[in-house]
Amino acid sequence: MEKELERPTQLITRKFAKDLHLNFMKYRASIIAKYIKKEDANAVWFSVEELENYIEYIKSKGEKTGYDVNGIRIYFGVYPEQKKYAEKAGLMTVFLQATGKKIRTNTKNEVQTFALLREESNADISSIEPMNYGSIGRPPSLNY
Structure with a gap:
């Protein structure tokens, strides 16, 4: 039997997505373009x-x-102005970083020696490499 998927609670309308993108283009992209x-x-x-x-x-x-x-966690970044980054040089990007909680064993109490304790945090996990190198979109070729 196939598991029925729940509708994500973070979904937004296409209209709101378009408004968010237009706000980015109006209030951020235009300022960035003037500066760079x-x-x-x-x-x-x-x-x-x-x-x-x-x-x-x-x-x-x-x-x-x-x-x-x-x-x-999704971070914003900017590629270095170097030839090896070709058309991406100097442009914005995003990269993905895993987050989580460290799991450790409790060695203070013999009865719970192998019990797992979870730290309460959603910290970046530095032992896991971030992911980058998606394809970028630039105006006027890409508008939401």
Whole structure:
């Protein structure tokens, strides 16, 4: 029997998404373009396969390194102005970083020696590499 998926609670309407993107273009992208003297990236694309692979990778590596992976934090970044980054040089990007809670064993009480305790935090997990190198979108070729 196939598991019925729950509708995510964070979904927004396409109209609100368009408004958010237009606000970005009006209040951020235009300022950035004036400052850097070129049009910047306005979107980053990852395939479903890439995202699923990264999620499986961080879960597995987290387990191996003693973490309960509980999320992905998305950071903004800017590529260095170097030839090796070609058309991405100097443009915005996003990268994904696994977050989670360290799992440790309790050695203070012999009865609970192997019990797992979870730290209360959603911190970046520095032992898991971030993911980058999605495809960037730039005006006027990409508008929401």
